[in-house]
Amino acid sequence: MRFLLDAEQRAFAASLDALLTAADTPAVIRDWSRGDHASGRALWSRVADAGVFALAVPEAYEGLGPRPVELAAAFVELGRHAVPGPLVETVTAAVLLEGADPGTAKRLLPALASGETMATVAAEGAYALDGDAAALRISWEPGRIRLSPGHGPVRPSLDPARRLTPLLPGGDLLALTADEALTWARLATAAQALGLGLALLDRTVGYVKQRTQFGVPVGAFQAVKHRLADARIALEFARPLVFGAALTMEPCDAAAAKAAACEAAYATARTALQMHGAIGYTAEYGLSLWLTKARALRTAWGAPEECRALVVSAGDRHR
Template sequence: MNFAFTEDQLLFRDTVRDFLAAECAPAQVREAAAGDGRSPARFDKLVEMGLTGLTVPEAQGGLGLGLVDYVLIAEEAGRAALPELLVDQIGIAVPLLSRFADRPEVASVLEAVATGAAKVAIGHPMDPFVADAAGADWLILGKGDAVHLVPAASVALTAETSVDPLRRIAGVEWLAGNDTVLSDAPGLWDEILDLGAIAMAAQGLGLAQAMVDLAAEYARTRQQFGKPIGSFQAVKHHLATVQVAIEFARAPVYKAAFTQRPRDVSHARIAVIDAAAMAARTAIQVFGAMGYTYEVDLHFFMKRAWALAGVWGDRHYHLDRMARMVLSDDAAIGADATFADN
């Protein structure tokens, strides 16, 4: 039993963190928000680092890594509020497509994703729009139980505006055909939802930590009553409380990435939604009126957390799912069951 990442996993995480600190600093995020929101140059560098191929099987030219490796990278993407389509693609779309990599047409999509030649967007039928549908070459969409892999040319997009100035969302109109069916296995969309929830949770962790870090830095330097405001218990205790929530969300996210069990996924999702909302509320409070402005970077992180909290099952969806798992007539509870197989 070892609930820890390997040195290699942590080293890769640090490499990505350093890269994003240099290439996706808050000033660059702000710049992207003022423009069209996407940096092709930065995306190319993500490809060069192997990030688009992170979860693509080695046979299709990827690194063949799993969700435990991925979750650390998704967390860093959240920490930097990375605007480009990466997390959804490598954490939701690619793990799904990889199950069908024995089909030549799917294998070629995976190969193109790894090299950065193609992008795949994915939207759960429960959500009213698809993130980054506009820049995608392929879309993974649903009709009933069926999961379809649809070329961009076959869909009509209606761009919507997100409350996050950096999210690109669109409603998608399309006609389902037999030639686009990836699978019609019942329950597959539930499994995809779990992948989506893990992706959102991992990013949320990074977003929450970024907001606390910004606020802690501000509290160390901003002076009132002749002292840094962080020296006042009323302020420092706020941030300590959020850090507790973040740490207690971190373990469930890592566990969910490892087990991919619905109950672990929902737990992680709820813990992160709460921690990120608390981080946003508290960080704004610590920044005072500055935190309410567009001129301080905080709001970019806060709005991303706000947007991500609603998709791939919001808090109430996951809490309801969890309650059913715990309270159903055949749910195994009690000393032997609750911690069984972790």
């Protein structure tokens, strides 16, 4: 038992972090929010070149996967930098397509692994993220996974960088079931939320060190310190759930990770907003790009209550 990322995994995450730090993601996010996808697509290619999407695609389809631990490590970094686009959905689509007939999988999966194609997925009753940017759109209803012929109009999300569209009905049947896809979607979302929360905490710690009131940095006040300490605690205890789920790939573990990481990220977002005061409430200030996503990820791929229900129902199978 050694429950730590190994040197290679840490180096992979660090290189992705460096790539994204140099990429000016706030400008990319603002472009994406306006429906201008050019800079986002360029960044997408670089993320794909780093091997991120290939981690969810088996070697038989020109991927490197399945490697859920590395994928989780990568999604922490994507979340840390609030990278826009249907990241989780492309991973989910890749897992769904593995259930399709080999010819279809062979035709569609390599382009997902290479980053040539963005994919999105609309689960039953939900919107597809960035349906206007994705070339491959999958509608996923129980027992019916279809290639959707198109998308409806974009609806605004609370997170401006998430452009939500309904998918048009009909289309070719791809597969019947996809048990594992939801686990991958939740794992990736949990990791993304964890990274988002870590970034929110970092930015807020930086802010309260330099913001002065009553003649001292506000970070010297215990009321401020303790809220930030609580955020750190919540995030540090979500982290092992995320990587534990990546190792077991049990649906209930992914659900637990999703609930804990999204709650931790959201609580950190609330704290970040409070600690920044009014400046944090503005759309112009960069913090908003992280804040709004923390809210959106809570409900994406299963709200906390849905995930908790799965955690307790897991006990039924062991009885």
